[in-house]
Amino acid sequence: MKRDPFRPSPRAEVDDEIRFHLEMRVRELIQQGYSPEDARAMAEERFGPVRPIQATLLDSTRRRRHREHRVEVFRQLAQDAGYALRAFRKNPGFAVAAIATLALGVGAALAVFTVVNGVLVRPLPYREPARLGMIWITSTNPDGTTSDLPLTSGFYSDIARESKQFERMAAFRSWPYSMAAPGSTEQEQVAGARVTPGLFEVLGVRPMLGTVFRSEDAVPGGPRVAVVSHDLWRRRFGADRAIIGRQVILGGESFTVVGVMPPGFAFPRGAELPAAFQFALRTDVWTPLAFDSTELRDYGLMNLSAVGKLPPRVTRLSAESELNTLMHNFLAANAPQVKLGYHVVSLVDQAGRPVKRGLLILLGAVFCLLLIASANVASLLVARVTNRQRELAVRAALGAGRRRIAGQLITENLVLAAAGTAGGVLISLWATRVMIALVPGSMPRADDIGLDWRVILVAALVALVGGVVFGLAASLSMSWKRLAGTLHAGDTRSTGPTSHRYGRRALVAVEVALSLILLIGAALLTRTFVALHQVETGFDATGVLTAGVGLPVPGRFNPAADGPEWSRKLNEIAARLNASPGIIAAGAVSSLPLSGAMEGGGLQIVGEALPPPGQGLQAQYNVVVGDYFAAAGIRVLAGRSFDGRDDEPGRRSIIINRELAVRHFQSPANAVGREVRSTFDFTRGLAPRVIVGVVDDVKQIALDEAPVIQVYVPESQLTYPGLAFLIRTRGDPLGALPAVRQAATAVDPLATINEVRTMEDVVSQSLARQRFSMTLIGIFAGLALVLAIVGLYGVLSLLVGQRRREIGVRLALGARPGDVTRLVLGEGVRVLAMGVFLGVGGAFVLTRVLRALLYGISTTDAVTYVGAALIVSIVALMATWVPARRAARVDPRTVLIAD
Amino acid sequence: MPRLPTLDLLQGTLDLLVLKTLSWGPAHGYSVARWIQQLTDDVLRVGEGSLYPALHRLEERGWVESDWRRSENNRRAKFYRLTPAGRAQFRTESQVWSRFSTAIAKVLEAGEQPV
Numbered sequence A: 001m002k003r004d005p006f007r008p009s010p011r012a013e014v015d016d017e018i019r020f021h022l023e024m025r026v027r028e029l030i031q032q033g034y035s036p037e038d039a040r041a042m043a044e045e046r047f048g049p050v051r052p053i054q055a056t057l058l059d060s061t062r063r064r065r066h067r068e069h070r071v072e073v074f075r076q077l078a079q080d081a082g083y084a085l086r087a088f089r090k091n092p093g094f095a096v097a098a099i100a101t102l103a104l105g106v107g108a109a110l111a112v113f114t115v116v117n118g119v120l121v122r123p124l125p126y127r128e129p130a131r132l133g134m135i136w137i138t139s140t141n142p143d144g145t146t147s148d149l150p151l152t153s154g155f156y157s158d159i160a161r162e163s164k165q166f167e168r169m170a171a172f173r174s175w176p177y178s179m180a181a182p183g184s185t186e187q188e189q190v191a192g193a194r195v196t197p198g199l200f201e202v203l204g205v206r207p208m209l210g211t212v213f214r215s216e217d218a219v220p221g222g223p224r225v226a227v228v229s230h231d232l233w234r235r236r237f238g239a240d241r242a243i244i245g246r247q248v249i250l251g252g253e254s255f256t257v258v259g260v261m262p263p264g265f266a267f268p269r270g271a272e273l274p275a276a277f278q279f280a281l282r283t284d285v286w287t288p289l290a291f292d293s294t295e296l297r298d299y300g301l302m303n304l305s306a307v308g309k310l311p312p313r314v315t316r317l318s319a320e321s322e323l324n325t326l327m328h329n330f331l332a333a334n335a336p337q338v339k340l341g342y343h344v345v346s347l348v349d350q351a352g353r354p355v356k357r358g359l360l361i362l363l364g365a366v367f368c369l370l371l372i373a374s375a376n377v378a379s380l381l382v383a384r385v386t387n388r389q390r391e392l393a394v395r396a397a398l399g400a401g402r403r404r405i406a407g408q409l410i411t412e413n414l415v416l417a418a419a420g421t422a423g424g425v426l427i428s429l430w431a432t433r434v435m436i437a438l439v440p441g442s443m444p445r446a447d448d449i450g451l452d453w454r455v456i457l458v459a460a461l462v463a464l465v466g467g468v469v470f471g472l473a474a475s476l477s478m479s480w481k482r483l484a485g486t487l488h489a490g491d492t493r494s495t496g497p498t499s500h501r502y503g504r505r506a507l508v509a510v511e512v513a514l515s516l517i518l519l520i521g522a523a524l525l526t527r528t529f530v531a532l533h534q535v536e537t538g539f540d541a542t543g544v545l546t547a548g549v550g551l552p553v554p555g556r557f558n559p560a561a562d563g564p565e566w567s568r569k570l571n572e573i574a575a576r577l578n579a580s581p582g583i584i585a586a587g588a589v590s591s592l593p594l595s596g597a598m599e600g601g602g603l604q605i606v607g608e609a610l611p612p613p614g615q616g617l618q619a620q621y622n623v624v625v626g627d628y629f630a631a632a633g634i635r636v637l638a639g640r641s642f643d644g645r646d647d648e649p650g651r652r653s654i655i656i657n658r659e660l661a662v663r664h665f666q667s668p669a670n671a672v673g674r675e676v677r678s679t680f681d682f683t684r685g686l687a688p689r690v691i692v693g694v695v696d697d698v699k700q701i702a703l704d705e706a707p708v709i710q711v712y713v714p715e716s717q718l719t720y721p722g723l724a725f726l727i728r729t730r731g732d733p734l735g736a737l738p739a740v741r742q743a744a745t746a747v748d749p750l751a752t753i754n755e756v757r758t759m760e761d762v763v764s765q766s767l768a769r770q771r772f773s774m775t776l777i778g779i780f781a782g783l784a785l786v787l788a789i790v791g792l793y794g795v796l797s798l799l800v801g802q803r804r805r806e807i808g809v810r811l812a813l814g815a816r817p818g819d820v821t822r823l824v825l826g827e828g829v830r831v832l833a834m835g836v837f838l839g840v841g842g843a844f845v846l847t848r849v850l851r852a853l854l855y856g857i858s859t860t861d862a863v864t865y866v867g868a869a870l871i872v873s874i875v876a877l878m879a880t881w882v883p884a885r886r887a888a889r890v891d892p893r894t895v896l897i898a899d
Numbered sequence B: 001m002p003r004l005p006t007l008d009l010l011q012g013t014l015d016l017l018v019l020k021t022l023s024w025g026p027a028h029g030y031s032v033a034r035w036i037q038q039l040t041d042d043v044l045r046v047g048e049g050s051l052y053p054a055l056h057r058l059e060e061r062g063w064v065e066s067d068w069r070r071s072e073n074n075r076r077a078k079f080y081r082l083t084p085a086g087r088a089q090f091r092t093e094s095q096v097w098s099r100f101s102t103a104i105a106k107v108l109e110a111g112e113q114p115v
Helices: A010-031 A036-047 A050-090 A092-121 A153-162 A199-203 A230-237 A316-334 A347-397 A402-438 A453-476 A480-489 A498-533 A559-578 A628-632 A658-665 A733-747 A759-766 A768-802 A804-812 A817-853 A862-888 A892-898 B007-022 B029-039 B048-060 B084-109
Strands: A132-140 A146-149 A168-174 A177-180 A187-190 A192-195 A225-228 A247-250 A253-260 A285-288 A305-309 A340-346 A544-550 A583-589 A600-605 A617-626 A636-639 A653-657 A675-678 A689-695 A710-714 A722-729 A752-758 B064-070 B076-082
Touching: A010 A036, A010 A050, A010 B029, A010 B048, A010 B076, A036 A050, A036 B048, A050 A092, A050 A402, A050 B048, A092 A347, A092 A402, A092 A453, A092 A768, A132 A316, A132 A347, A146 A340, A153 A168, A153 A316, A168 A199, A177 A247, A177 A285, A187 A752, A199 A305, A225 A230, A225 A247, A316 A340, A340 A347, A347 A402, A347 A453, A347 A498, A347 A768, A347 A817, A402 A453, A402 A768, A498 A768, A498 A817, A498 A862, A544 A733, A544 A759, A559 A583, A559 A617, A559 A722, A559 A733, A583 A628, A617 A628, A617 A722, A628 A722, A636 A658, A653 A658, A653 A675, A658 A689, A658 A710, A675 A710, A722 A733, A733 A752, A752 A759, A759 A768, A768 A804, A768 A817, A768 A862, A804 A817, A804 A892, A817 A862, B007 B029, B007 B048, B007 B064, B007 B076, B007 B084, B029 B048, B029 B076, B048 B064, B048 B076, B076 B084
Parallel strands: A192 A285, A225 A253, A617 A710, A653 A689
Antiparallel strands: A132 A146, A132 A305, A132 A340, A168 A192, A168 A305, A177 A187, A225 A285, A247 A253, A544 A722, A544 A752, A583 A617, A583 A722, A600 A617, A600 A675, A636 A689, A653 A710, A675 A689, B064 B076
C-alpha cells in the first residue's frame, strides 16, 4: 500500500492544529489593542494546559491513522478480489482448469490427512488419553523378537494390587452374549466385555443414565448387573429412559441394567486391539469381571487385556520398569526358568500401530499428487502472465506501482487458491467416506475420523501458502523492466526470457518424475497383491459359508462341568447340517482361517529330549467339530481325519500340520501314530496325544505369513462353547444359512448365529489393508500421470504458440514440416527424459519405505521400473505428438503477413 | 466571571455545543471556539484547549470528519464537518437536552412542595 509522502507525522499535525489556534487568538487580541507579548500570554492562558491536551490529541490522531490504514488495505483487497473475479470471468477456461486441478490435489490430500488425523493424531475420546496405556506381558521368541501377550488373572491381580506407579488399572476381556429382543425369542449376538469396575474411571467416562459398576459388584457371586451402550439402548430398547433397573436376558441369565453409557463410547473397539483377542468392532454391553480364589492364582491362562492410567509426570517407561521388577521378583520365587516381562503401550500408539506405516506412506504419496497439481497450476499461471503482459503494462502506465501489481497478482491467486481449496474440502468429505468404506471394520478408530479444526487449519494453510506461492511465481515470472517497453512496441512475439522457459520445463520434468515414482509404487503394491492372491491358503474357499455359532455360557466359564454338554450340542448341530440336502460337508473350528484369530500353546514331542526352558515348540491350536477338514477343503496328507472313534471316552488324539510333520518326523506318513504332549489341555493335564492324521498348512493370520506349527483336537476332547461353522455347498453358499439357523436353534434355542460370511469374503477381508494401500496409491498414481501429461502438453502447446513466427520463418527458409515436428518433439523428449531419469532415481530411494508392505517382490524390481517408465514415456510422447504436428502445419504466409 | 465547573460535568454538553456549531457548516477549531464563546457570552473562555479533545472524540465516533484546508487568512488549518451520522446524533441529543432542561427548569420554578 502506498503512503502519501507529503503527509505530516501525527505529532506535526497535532502541533500545527494547536499552533493555528493560538496564532488566530493572538492576532485577534492584537487587533483589539493588546501588545504582542500580552496577547501571547493571554492566548496561552485561555487555551489552558497544552501538554495533556497535546498528548490526548496525539493518541486520537494515531488511532485514526491506524484505522484509515486498515480501511485502505481492505479497500484494495476488495478491489483486487473483484478485479480477479472479473479476470476469471473473462477467461473461464483458465479459471476452471486451475481451480479443478487444485481441488483435485487438495481434495485427495485433505482426505488422506483427515484419516491420518483421526487415526494417529486426534486424542482418543477418553479423559486425558495421553496418560492411558495398555499393559501386556512380553515373551521373547526363539528368534529374538518379542510378542505382546494378554495377562492372566493372577498376573493382573498382582500388579493391580502392588503397582504404585499407576493411578488406576482395569482389566477386560471379550465376552459375546446372546440377547433376546424384548418380546421376541430370537437371539441376537451382542458384543460384550467383562470388565473390572475401575475401567470406566480409568477412561474417565461417566454413564449418561444410571451408574456404572461399584467394586462390590465385582466379587464372585456378586449381583448380575449390566451397563449398555447408547447405541444398543437406542437400537434395542427404543431409547427408553426407564430402562435403569429393568431386567435383560444375556446368555440365558437375567441381568439388571444399571447404566447407559454416553453416545460414542464403545471401548474396547476391536480394530484398535490385536485381532487375536476377538473384540467386536464396538462393544455394546459391559458386565463385571470378578476373580475367584483359583483365578487370583492363575498364571497360565492368558485371556485378559489391561489398561492403566498414569499420574501426570510419570512416564510409560518408569511404570514399565516398576512392573518388570514385580515380574522379576515373582518369577524368581516361583518359576526361575521362565522369562517374561511387561510392556506398556500408550493407547493411541496401540490403536494406530497396525496402520501407521501404510497411512504415512499414503500421506507421502498424496503429497506428491498435491505437488504435481500445484506445479500444473503454477505453470498455467506463468503462461497466463506472459499472455497478460500487455494488460499489466497498461495498469503500470496508469500509475500502479510494482508493489501494487504484485499485490494484485497475489490477491488474484489467493482467490484462486481459496476456490480450489473450497472445492478440495468438498471432494475430501466424500473421499474420506469412500476410503473408510474400502476397509470395512478394519480401520482402527474409524469412528474418530472426521472434519475437525486440524483439518480446517491444514486446508486454510494450503490455500494461503498456495495463493502466496502462486502469486510470487506469477510476479517473479514477469519481466518488470520490459513492462514499459511492452506497451509501445505492441510486442506479441515474446517467448519470454529463456530462463523462464527453462523454469517451466523443469517444473514439468519434476511432475513427470513424481508421477513415475507414484506409478512404480502403485505397481509394486499391485504385484504384491497379485502375489498374495496366488499364495496357497491351504484351504478351498469356493462355495463355503461360515457362520459363528455360540452356545450360552451361564455363570462362570467352566469347561470341566459344562464341556460335555457343549460338545454334544455342537456335534449334534454338525451332524444335522451334514444330513441336510445341498450340503457337501459341514464342520466347525475355534479360530477361522485367515480371520486373524488364533490361539497358541506349547507342544512337546514324546521321545524327543526336553528343550531348554523358553525354547519349546509353540503351536497354533484349533478345536474342531464334525467334518471340518472336508468342509474347509484342507487336504489330509496322511492318516485320517477325526471320526466317531475320537469321541470315545478316554481317547486322546491330535491332527498335526505338514510343517510339524516335516520338521520333526521327516514326513507326514512317518508322523502318524507318534505322540505329543500339549500345554493347552487345561482340563486334562499333560497325558500324551496320539497323532491320527497330518493335514496341509493353513494361513491363519495373514496370507504373507511363513508356515507355522498347527495342531487340531476334537471338541469332544477339548471343549469350547462357540465355534465357527464352515458349510461347503453345491450352490450359492449363502443359501445354506437357513439350514444353519434351523440346526442351531433346534439343538439349543439360546444359540446365537453371528459373523455370517462366505469364506471368499474372509479371504478378501484379510487383504483389506493391502487393497486399501494399493487402490489409493493406484488412484493417486493415475491422477498424477494425467496431471503430468496435461502439464507437458500445456507447456509444449504454449511453446509452439509462442514460436509460431520463428517456425514460420524456418519453413519459409526451406525447412521441411518434418524438421519442425522433430524440433518440438525433441523439446518434449528432453523434458521427458529428464523426468524419467529423476523419477527412476527417486523411486529407487523412496520405494524403500514400502518394503514392509511388499510380498514376493523387491523394491527395485527391474521389470516394474522399466514397465512404469515405458508407460509414462508412451503416454508423454502421445501428448507431445499433438503440438508437434500442429507446429508442422503452421502456414508461413499467414504468420509472416500477420506481423 | 464565574469559574466553570469541572470538565467531566460539561463533556456531554460540550459535545452537543460542538455538534450545534458544526451544523452550520465546516469550521476549524478556532471558529468553533469563538462561536461557542459568543453564543454563551464567554462562558467557555477558560480552557479553550479542551475543545480539541472533544472534536477528536467526535471524529473517532464517526460524527465528525476533518481535512486540512486553507483558512480565510490563507493558512493551513484543520476543518471539521458533520457526517450524516453526526447530524442524526445532533438531532437526538438536542431533543434529549431540551426535555432535560425543561424538566430541570420546571423543578426549579416549582413554588410548592408536591404532596
